[in-house]
Amino acid sequence: MTDAISVSGLVKSFGRTRALDGLDLTVQTGEVHGFLGPNGAGKSTTIRVLLGLLKADAGEVSLLGGDPWRDVATLHRRIAYVPGDVTLWPNLSGGEVIDLLGRLRGGQDAKRKAELLKRFELDPRKKGRAYSKGNRQKVALIAALASDAELLILDEPTSGLDPLMEEVFQRCVQEERDSGRTVLLSSHILSEVEALCDRVSIIRKGRTVESGSLADLRHLTRTSISVELANPPNGLADLPGVHNAKIEGRRVSLEVDTPKLDGVLARLTEAGVRSLISRPPTLEELFLRHYEDETAAAE
Amino acid sequence: MNALAGTGLLTKLAFRRDRVAVPFWIYLFAVTAIGTAYSSRAAFDTLHKRVDFAASVNKNPSMLALYGPVQDAASVGSVSLWKVGGVASAFVGVVALLLTVRHTRGDEESGRLELVSAGVVGRYAALTAGLITVVTTNLVLAVLVTIGLVALGLPAAGSIAFALGWFAVGLVFAAVAAVTAQLTTTSRTASGLAIAFLGLCYLIRAGGDAGGHDGPTWLLWLSPFGWVSHLRPYAGDDWWVLLIPVVFSAVCVAAAFALVGRRDIGAGLLPDRLGPAEAGAGLAGPLGLAWRLQRGSLLAWAAGFVVYGAAIGGVTANVEDMVGGKSGRDVLEKLGGGQAMVDAFTNVAMSLMALFASAYAVQAVLRLRSEETGRLAEPILATKVGRAGWAAGHVLFAVVGPAVLMALEGVIVGLVHGLRSHDLGGQFPRIFWSAIVQLPAVWVLAGITVALFGLAPRLAAAAWGLLGLFLLLGELGPLLKLKQWAMDLSPYTHVPKLPGAPMRTMPVVGLVVVAGLLTAAGLAGFRRRDLS
Numbered sequence: 085m086t087d088a089i090s091v092s093g094l095v096k097s098f099g100r101t102r103a104l105d106g107l108d109l110t111v112q113t114g115e116v117h118g119f120l121g122p123n124g125a126g127k128s129t130t131i132r133v134l135l136g137l138l139k140a141d142a143g144e145v146s147l148l149g150g151d152p153w154r155d156v157a158t159l160h161r162r163i164a165y166v167p168g169d170v171t172l173w174p175n176l177s178g179g180e181v182i183d184l185l186g187r188l189r190g191g192q193d194a195k196r197k198a199e200l201l202k203r204f205e206l207d208p209r210k211k212g213r214a215y216s217k218g219n220r221q222k223v224a225l226i227a228a229l230a231s232d233a234e235l236l237i238l239d240e241p242t243s244g245l246d247p248l249m250e251e252v253f254q255r256c257v258q259e260e261r262d263s264g265r266t267v268l269l270s271s272h273i274l275s276e277v278e279a280l281c282d283r284v285s286i287i288r289k290g291r292t293v294e295s296g297s298l299a300d301l302r303h304l305t306r307t308s309i310s311v312e313l314a315n316p317p318n319g320l321a322d323l324p325g326v327h328n329a330k331i332e333g334r335r336v337s338l339e340v341d342t343p344k345l346d347g348v349l350a351r352l353t354e355a356g357v358r359s360l361i362s363r364p365p366t367l368e369e370l371f372l373r374h375y376e377d378e379t380a381a382a383e
Numbered sequence: 384m385n386a387l388a389g390t391g392l393l394t395k396l397a398f399r400r401d402r403v404a405v406p407f408w409i410y411l412f413a414v415t416a417i418g419t420a421y422s423s424r425a426a427f428d429t430l431h432k433r434v435d436f437a438a439s440v441n442k443n444p445s446m447l448a449l450y451g452p453v454q455d456a457a458s459v460g461s462v463s464l465w466k467v468g469g470v471a472s473a474f475v476g477v478v479a480l481l482l483t484v485r486h487t488r489g490d491e492e493s494g495r496l497e498l499v500s501a502g503v504v505g506r507y508a509a510l511t512a513g514l515i516t517v518v519t520t521n522l523v524l525a526v527l528v529t530i531g532l533v534a535l536g537l538p539a540a541g542s543i544a545f546a547l548g549w550f551a552v553g554l555v556f557a558a559v560a561a562v563t564a565q566l567t568t569t570s571r572t573a574s575g576l577a578i579a580f581l582g583l584c585y586l587i588r589a590g591g592d593a594g595g596h597d598g599p600t601w602l603l604w605l606s607p608f609g610w611v612s613h614l615r616p617y618a619g620d621d622w623w624v625l626l627i628p629v630v631f632s633a634v635c636v637a638a639a640f641a642l643v644g645r646r647d648i649g650a651g652l653l654p655d656r657l658g659p660a661e662a663g664a665g666l667a668g669p670l671g672l673a674w675r676l677q678r679g680s681l682l683a684w685a686a687g688f689v690v691y692g693a694a695i696g697g698v699t700a701n702v703e704d705m706v707g708g709k710s711g712r713d714v715l716e717k718l719g720g721g722q723a724m725v726d727a728f729t730n731v732a733m734s735l736m737a738l739f740a741s742a743y744a745v746q747a748v749l750r751l752r753s754e755e756t757g758r759l760a761e762p763i764l765a766t767k768v769g770r771a772g773w774a775a776g777h778v779l780f781a782v783v784g785p786a787v788l789m790a791l792e793g794v795i796v797g798l799v800h801g802l803r804s805h806d807l808g809g810q811f812p813r814i815f816w817s818a819i820v821q822l823p824a825v826w827v828l829a830g831i832t833v834a835l836f837g838l839a840p841r842l843a844a845a846a847w848g849l850l851g852l853f854l855l856l857g858e859l860g861p862l863l864k865l866k867q868w869a870m871d872l873s874p875y876t877h878v879p880k881l882p883g884a885p886m887r888t889m890p891v892v893g894l895v896v897v898a899g900l901l902t903a904a905g906l907a908g909f910r911r912r913d914l915s
Contacts, residue, residue, distance in 0.1 A: 132761075132914070135761075135764070135765045136764075137761060137764060137765075137913070137914040138913045138914065139911075139912075139913060156769055156770075157767050157769050158767075160765060160766050160767045160768075161767045163765070164765075165762065165765035167758065167761055167762060169758065170762075171757055171758050171759055172759075173675075173676065173759060174492070174568070174569050174571075175569070175658075175675075175676075175679075176658065176666075176675065177657070177658025177659055177660065179658070179659060179660040179661050179662065180658060180659060180661070180662040180663075180666055181662075182662075183661055183662030183666065184662050184666050184667070184671075184672060185762060185763075185766065187662070187666075187667045187668070188667075188668070188669075188763060188766035188767060188768050189766045189767060190766075190767055208660040208661070209657040209658055209659065209660045210657060210658070211656075211657070211658050213492070213568050213569060214568075224762065237765075
């Protein structure tokens, strides 16, 4: 099976700023791929290169087996895109925009559109200027979800949605995946990525810093452990892989590099475990760790 | 919180954003006034010439309608600035109202105002800052014009009166725009309403002036342009008249402030209607979308062309009476008779309409740029629509739109003049083709705009500057006795001067080829560049 998106060594500069600096990204067909990074990391720039709106300075980019800059017309029939900041024509109604985008993409499912309008509780008769940010986003989302595109490219699609609509969105994306479509989801909302994505790529300053399944990534990170022991532990803080150990008598909390979990647990058992809470790393921590590295490096 | 808090900051921001546009407009208008005065002063250096000229203008209804009367033939200033007092002052009004809408409704529509309103900015700050910006701009213009005219040796009092006349026009239409900006939710509609009002005021003034002393001169008191003409710069300087525009503006501004106090941010007073829940069959491709986005503006321009065409057609027959006396008629016969006068007038009128049609073409092409920077191009270009296809939808309007406008103009002027002169069969084709022959030059300007959009998108708005430059070349070039190569820079120079002069095919074909090449280059450039 070929990859839906395969990017390697992508470079894009605007004047002197290097927005993308050798970025790699692989999205397998049929998966929901999370695309994470702080503001200005280059997520939207990457997406705009994938859409053929920007021309790459260097690097290999392949989208559905084609070149996004050259094969615009053929590729764009097979993708649907939701921009992060949706603007609508002030004098076109939401329903008109949904139909227009559907027709320009080469067809949409009328039944699916009606169903989505109902689920997202959108009044399609309002004019573009009368919609709130969240409702503008719904217009673009419905247009994309009602299309029969193979690949959905969603750039922070839920930044204006309320929690109820966020849930509707998550269910819709799961349905898309179940029906075999590929989704590239750029997001800030980590709970959303955790709930939806099979694999994620984290980028920073135009480079990919982590990529893999959530399980893979967790493996690379630390597990938090809080434990109450029968006897005070000894030498726990000096074990390899242990970080931020706080030992207050028989109460211990620490983080441990997941591969080193064995040794730490053995030592804890020696001291006699009364209660133990272990928590896998959240994406938040994963993300923050890279982000902290960045701020540390900047200082 | 103080309702005016933050006004100073917003004013600074407005000037920062317009640091290129405002000086450009001030410069363009100042040069127009001072340059015209300079060149006309030489042309009308003797009292005899001035009296002749004034007599011919004041007897000609079309000249009176377009520019108003020459108020004092004895005064150099009155004769020299006659022409800019009319049409140019209307443009001063247009710029003032566009600037006002840009800094009030424009900011509100884009959401920028909401962003700054969250800071320490009072409810009335944005409107106040917008008006301060526009009034300051007009004040600087008035000071520069006064200095320039006095430096040319014209009387100080008259120069101040002339400059204050322009200032009053700017003030009135800024105040009108301040009101329309409260009524609608989009800046396009707000500007459109204000421009329509300005057009009406100009027509009322034209109606009041066209009949000379025997006409309905009371109409002049109903139009800001009429008030300004009652100011009589260099011809009596009736200062008290300035009170009328000042009071009118004060009332409008007070109304605008009252409206701001009553409505929500982002809302208008005219209600938003609901649209259709589904797209009609026509909204299916880039051309369908372009039609939806461009049709309102094209219809408004077409309405303007029809009204103007009826006015021009109505006065064309009177042009023959312009040269009075037996000796004058003899001269006329030698020059080719009354038909020559009609032909010359038709040519001037059509060249003017070609400039308006070009303004439409520039505006139609620049819609591409505003769609791009407004991020409205992106969702379309992410579909199977290619860049050339998307751009072509709008470019088509810049090509076909002016053709529609000029054809309308030709038909209306031809019909009205043909019927009035009882020679429809003879006059109609002459006039119709004199309108159509202007099109290649209009298309060159559209081509220049497409080329700028494709190759140097940041400079796309410079197309307006080029249009202004060509206008100045055409108006002032002959008076300044510019070299032919300089005149040749303007595409309008190459248009055959139909219906009086013979048709020449080569220049017309040349213009069409240049327009085509520029458009092709622009589209090719757009296909290769990054989207902003």
